[in-house]
Amino acid sequence: MIPIEHYYLVSAVLFAIGLAIVITRRNAVLVLMGIELMLNAANINFIAISQHAGVPGQFFALFVIVIAAAEVAVALAIIIRVYRHFKTINLDEVNEIKD
Amino acid sequence: MAADLLTPLPCSNITLLALIALMLPLLSFLLNSGAVARYAWQASIAACFFMVLSSLISMIILVHVWNGTTFHTRMTWFVLGETGHTIGLFIDNPGALMIFLVTFISLLVHLYSTQYMKDDPGYQRYFAFLGLFTFSMMGILLADNLLVIFVFWELVGFSSYLLIGHWYHQAPAARAAKKAFIVNRIGDVGFILGIAVLWAQFRTLDLETLKEAMSSSSIQGESWVTSAGIALDTRWLTFMGLGIFMGAVGKSAQFPLQVWLPDAMEGPTPVSALIHAATMVAAGVFLMCRVVVLLDMDALSVIAVTGGLTAFMGAIAALTQHDIKKVLAYSTISQLGYMLMGVGIGAPGAALFHLFTHAFFKAALFLAAGSVIYALHQYAHRHQLAFDAQDMRNMGGLRAKLPVTFIVYLVATLALVGVPMFSGFLSKDALLSASFGWSEAMASEGHRWTYIVPVFAFTTVVLTAIYMGRQVLLVFFGELRIKGPADGLKESSHMIKFVLVVLGLFSLGIVWSLDPFDYHASWFLTLMPIPASSVPGLEVFVLDTARANALDSHTVVGLISIVLVLLGFGFSWFKYRPRASYALGYQGRAGFSFLEQLSFKNWYLDPLYRRLIVNPLMSFSRAASRTEKAIIDKFIDVTGVGSVIFAHIVGWFDRAFVDGFVNFSVFFAGKVGVLAKSFQYGKIQNYIILAVLSTILIILLIL
Numbered sequence: 001m002i003p004i005e006h007y008y009l010v011s012a013v014l015f016a017i018g019l020a021i022v023i024t025r026r027n028a029v030l031v032l033m034g035i036e037l038m039l040n041a042a043n044i045n046f047i048a049i050s051q052h053a054g055v056p057g058q059f060f061a062l063f064v065i066v067i068a069a070a071e072v073a074v075a076l077a078i079i080i081r082v083y084r085h086f087k088t089i090n091l092d093e094v095n096e097i098k099d
Numbered sequence: 100m101a102a103d104l105l106t107p108l109p110c111s112n113i114t115l116l117a118l119i120a121l122m123l124p125l126l127s128f129l130l131n132s133g134a135v136a137r138y139a140w141q142a143s144i145a146a147c148f149f150m151v152l153s154s155l156i157s158m159i160i161l162v163h164v165w166n167g168t169t170f171h172t173r174m175t176w177f178v179l180g181e182t183g184h185t186i187g188l189f190i191d192n193p194g195a196l197m198i199f200l201v202t203f204i205s206l207l208v209h210l211y212s213t214q215y216m217k218d219d220p221g222y223q224r225y226f227a228f229l230g231l232f233t234f235s236m237m238g239i240l241l242a243d244n245l246l247v248i249f250v251f252w253e254l255v256g257f258s259s260y261l262l263i264g265h266w267y268h269q270a271p272a273a274r275a276a277k278k279a280f281i282v283n284r285i286g287d288v289g290f291i292l293g294i295a296v297l298w299a300q301f302r303t304l305d306l307e308t309l310k311e312a313m314s315s316s317s318i319q320g321e322s323w324v325t326s327a328g329i330a331l332d333t334r335w336l337t338f339m340g341l342g343i344f345m346g347a348v349g350k351s352a353q354f355p356l357q358v359w360l361p362d363a364m365e366g367p368t369p370v371s372a373l374i375h376a377a378t379m380v381a382a383g384v385f386l387m388c389r390v391v392v393l394l395d396m397d398a399l400s401v402i403a404v405t406g407g408l409t410a411f412m413g414a415i416a417a418l419t420q421h422d423i424k425k426v427l428a429y430s431t432i433s434q435l436g437y438m439l440m441g442v443g444i445g446a447p448g449a450a451l452f453h454l455f456t457h458a459f460f461k462a463a464l465f466l467a468a469g470s471v472i473y474a475l476h477q478y479a480h481r482h483q484l485a486f487d488a489q490d491m492r493n494m495g496g497l498r499a500k501l502p503v504t505f506i507v508y509l510v511a512t513l514a515l516v517g518v519p520m521f522s523g524f525l526s527k528d529a530l531l532s533a534s535f536g537w538s539e540a541m542a543s544e545g546h547r548w549t550y551i552v553p554v555f556a557f558t559t560v561v562l563t564a565i566y567m568g569r570q571v572l573l574v575f576f577g578e579l580r581i582k583g584p585a586d587g588l589k590e591s592s593h594m595i596k597f598v599l600v601v602l603g604l605f606s607l608g609i610v611w612s613l614d615p616f617d618y619h620a621s622w623f624l625t626l627m628p629i630p631a632s633s634v635p636g637l638e639v640f641v642l643d644t645a646r647a648n649a650l651d652s653h654t655v656v657g658l659i660s661i662v663l664v665l666l667g668f669g670f671s672w673f674k675y676r677p678r679a680s681y682a683l684g685y686q687g688r689a690g691f692s693f694l695e696q697l698s699f700k701n702w703y704l705d706p707l708y709r710r711l712i713v714n715p716l717m718s719f720s721r722a723a724s725r726t727e728k729a730i731i732d733k734f735i736d737v738t739g740v741g742s743v744i745f746a747h748i749v750g751w752f753d754r755a756f757v758d759g760f761v762n763f764s765v766f767f768a769g770k771v772g773v774l775a776k777s778f779q780y781g782k783i784q785n786y787i788i789l790a791v792l793s794t795i796l797i798i799l800l801i802l
Contacts, residue, residue, distance in 0.1 A: 019791060023784050031784075091783055
């Protein structure tokens with residue numbers, strides 16, 4: 001039996017990698033991927049804890065996956081619109097606030 | 100003050116007519132001042148027409164008041180606080196006679212002026228001011244209220260200023276106008292003080308009401324108490340009378356303010372006639388006749404003595420003048436002295452009578468003198484001669500050249516001197532008798548000094564005969580003293596002759612009284628109401644005695660005055676007859692004796708005033724102006740410079756501290772804004788970093 005700490009560790013690493021991608025990448029699609037990673041880090045936590053403590057948490061994981069799928073659909077559509085409008089999906093350039 | 104005495108009185112037809120007669124000269128003024136220069140002649144004819152209308156209306160009014168009825172219309176003018184001021188028209192016999200006199204003389208002067216002034220560049224202005232002058236004089240005669248009278252009084256002063264200064268581009272005329280105006284102001288100060296006393300005491304200036312109020316007031320101990328219970332020291336009663344008299348002293352040229360009248364000769368001659376006969380100088384006499392019932396014994400005595408003294412002084416000054424108009428001017432002063440003496444001795448009816456007869460014969464004299472001047476002026480113009488057309492030294496022997504003028508002049512002279520059959524005899528006899536009766540009555544009360552008044556009056560009769568005899572002899576008899584061709588000196592136009600003849604006719608005694616030797620038979624005096632004076636403390640019985648004495652003594656007085664006139668004429672024939680040494684040496688006359696100088700210089704009043712009043716006043720004002728410049732201006736300068744310096748300091752403080760503070764707060768707010776803005780610049784990933792960091796921070800805090 002793998003101890004629970006290992007799951008936590010993987011989950012944390014995964015979340016940190018996702019966060020790092022979200023923060024550092026300039027490409028909107030890659031940022032979306034980072035968000036997916038962070039969601040899946042949370043999913044790992046749900047499932048691991050439900051297995052160890054015997055609480056029914058897998059439903060949450062399912063919900064998260066569904067929501068993530070829906071979110072990706074919406075977000076990709078937004079990115080397409082952004083691309084059409086700005087001719088780029090570089091987040092630094094998608095900016096209408098002027099100093 | 101009892102309010103029922105001040106209720107508005109309804110308008111009657113007569114007062115309405117009087118209002119129209121009053122407004123016509125004003126209309127003439129407006130028309131003449133507003134007309135285009137091209138129509139100046141037509142406008143002046145319209146002015147004459149207005150005066151005809153006005154004198155016709157005055158005649159209608161005169162007929163209606165003939166039986167002694169009075170007409171009074173009054174309305175509330177304005178209300179100050181709780182006291183209302185009224186304004187209105189009041190017409191009684193003297194008033195109606197006076198408006199007739201003023202409009203009639205003014206009409207004649209208008210007619211005369213259309214000829215006399217016809218080449219004058221200021222023709223239109225002249226007629227406009229004649230209208231204004233007549234209007235203001237009518238205002239004095241018709242007003243029922245001292246305040247309104249004062250307003251018109253000032254208007255008369257102002258319009259006389261305009262007319263005397265008609266030739267304002269000549270320095271003497273401008274100076275004379277200014278002098279007349281200023282000297283009149285001095286008198287007006289007294290007038291307004293008198294009005295102020297009456298107002299303080301009675302709270303009204305309506306003359307009819309004042310008469311009632313005056314008779315219901317009384318003297319209690321040292322104070323003068325009205326029926327309403329207002330008390331003043333009794334001296335104010337005398338002060339009031341003297342104050343109003345002071346106004347008359349200025350307007351009617353009495354001692355010591357008579358100095359303006361001779362100088363006023365600088366105006367056009369018809370204006371002199373108007374001023375001397377009917378308008379300006381008559382205003383003072385008329386006013387005194389209106390207010391005589393408000394005067395107490397002391398004020399009356401002062402008036403009598405001043406009048407007598409002025410009559411004497413004016414006559415003396417007239418003895419040696421060379422200017423034909425100046426002789427007449429001093430003669431006017433003298434005759435005005437008679438009139439005010441008449442007011443002072445309680446015979447205002449006789450004073451007004453003399454005012455009337457004097458108005459006609461003096462207008463005749465002035466306009467005849469104007470005719471002489473005009474003729475000589477034309478003569479000088481025709482032959483390119485340069486001489487003063489007003490100087491009697493250049494005249495002489497005009498009898499043959501100007502027959503109509505001569506006859507009118509002679510008739511008017513005889514009237515002025517007081518020869519029986521002529522108008523002046525009647526009125527002067529009335530005044531002389533009254534003065535004699537008055538001093539007798541006063542002497543029986545212990546005031547022996549009052550004999551000085553008839554002494555002055557009788558002396559003046561002799562003097563009048565001398566100076567008028569001198570003038571007629573020097574102007575109309577002998578040979579023409581100016582060297583020049585014999586032809587070209589001729590009588591003026593028919594219009595001037597017509598006016599002269601009309602005035603000459605009015606100088607005949609028969610016009611004024613059917614019995615030319617007895618003034619009691621005169622219709623004029625029977626029209627004059629005997630003033631029912633009821634001033635508290637006035638010894639009415641003295642005035643009654645005076646009147647009775649005058650009745651008794653009038654035959655003697657008449658005879659004495661005839662003798663005095665003959666004496667005067669005899670003296671002047673002896674001294675000034677043609678081919679006597681005086682007349683022969685007259686043209687180059689120089690080397691005056693002191694007495695002659697005294698007369699010629701009008702008692703040295705002008706130099707005296709210059710030394711006593713004008714010069715101290717001038718040096719005082721110069722000193723004041725120096726003080727102003729040296730001290731007050733300097734003080735103000737220092738204050739000004741100090742304020743500027745202080746302002747600079749304040750300005751610096753403002754810039755450095757107040758503005759600094761404001762600028763700093765703005766700067767600070769700006770910086771804070773920039774700082775706050777720096778979190779919000781659209782970098783979505785930075786937002787995420789911040790959100791994550793904050794979440795971690797919150798988690799840390801919670802744990």
